[in-house]
Amino acid sequence: MNDWITALEGRYLSDERVTFDTSEPARQAMERTVITPLVHLGVLDVSGPGADKLLQGQTSAQVDLANGSFAPLTCFCSAKGRMLANAQLLRIDAERYRLILHRGLLEPLRDHLKKFAPFYKSELAIRDDLVLLGLIGKEAQALAEVRFDAVPPAVWHQSGDETVQLLAHPGPQHRLLACLPLEQAEAVATRLSEQAAPVGNAVWCLQDIQAGLAWLTPAHQDALLPQMINWEALGGISFKKGCYTGQEVVARAHFRGQVKKRLARAQLEGSRLPELGASVVDADGKAAGEIVAAELDAYGQAEILAVLTTREDIGPLSVDGQAVKLLKLPYPIERLDPENLTQASA
Template structure:
């Protein structure tokens, strides 16, 4: 499945995990520029004359804002407002939208949306023929511009055409995501690796954690409200659009302030990575939250994203026997309208 990256030295450790023998990969991203295969992400396309109208009724994004420049975050919910998947939405051509999300949720979201697509002139296509490559580091924008001949986009914006897309993502270092046909990925990877150090996708996932950006996985499907992963603070919810599935519950939680758990960023005092869903516990063993993502940082300490109770005095906390130290998020917990993000270039 990942021959384009295992051939040049990548080692497949799991279906959604590729590693290289590069020493201290997370530190490489601090000091230089790295390139990573984003095999944990997948693609679902929505194509047809009614694609925009269909998506408008299903997702939290104002779909018309996805104009080939702005590529907003979005989320798909159940009628009870629980998330089925969160994604980045981009327009790659007329009547052609693309959703990037965790690869484990692509089949289930496609199955869910197909129930409604039958009433529209819109087709859903799981794109196993596409590759996703990440660039991280100070020189990443310049490298992308030289190798792709595309001006680097700002965060949550895009450049390119129907054949290749370049997307700006947030993080402590400049980050760019490239989407292109798998048959072209080997050649591009080789050109990028001439000037960027190959690392596994764990480094990209660590940068997501440090950006306070949680991608839903099958472990938490149909379990959380969007606000529990701070999605409205990242511009992932439009409160100015009309109805979509789950909209009433999502809006009520926002306007009545009924969110009792929130996404937090933390470091664990130890190098053991907790499994997804591991409880965040008080000193007496009471679970007040759970882990959504975990990776080792440049100093071999576990950094995590967890959904945690919003009660102010929680006392000492731990995960898998490791002390839990909450870290500051890189954004305020307040509503950020995607309409304002779309205006930024």
């Protein structure tokens, strides 16, 4: 499975992290176009005549909005409203949906949905035969259009066909995610590398941080309400659909304003990356939140996403002895209905 990355002279640092010898990768993404294997993400297919009904009862998305053009954000919750996973939902054909989420949550989410699948004549498959490849930068859209023969979509939309799908994600630079068969990965990535520098997937994760976009990992499974990662502000919750597991808790938190923690973006005054789940502490050493994502930026400083208390008198914060400088999120903290995103233009 790793041969195509090896062919590009990449190497694995772990099961979820790959790197290349390209110098200053984060800066490269600011100044030119880069490609990266998104090995930290994976694909779960839900298929069958009742796949739509299965998903409708389990996910925060209005499933019929996933129409082959709009590919909404979504999440799956426990009965207590805590997220088991968050994902992007694609429709591939009349009876097949595709979920893109953190690789570490593929098996737990599949096992959770397996409890309901037989009632809907549906099947669940982790797609190890598919590859996710990221394009970032000024020429990302032009390269994708040529190499994949598909018009790049608007953010949170999809284009392509049943074999290859293109998705656009937000960020400081243009970002496209391609889902394609493993057997095509080496040839496609090799052609793209002629015009785009290969970089490690830390660059993609950094741009997620800069976009204020947190992908749930096993470190926070079944621990956070969707609103704690600003999921409703990103269009990841439909408040207009019917019941789904955890819906009552999620809706109550929204309509009663009972969210006591929120996702915040920040920079650390230092270059040491904290572990996921590390505490953010106030001046008295009391926990004020915890880390959900962390990467080094183009200047060698740590940027983070953290779930922090919404108290206004929070005061100075630090992580592992490094001072925290809060940064502005690129979106307002207010409800964004996914129904309003379906007609977004490219």
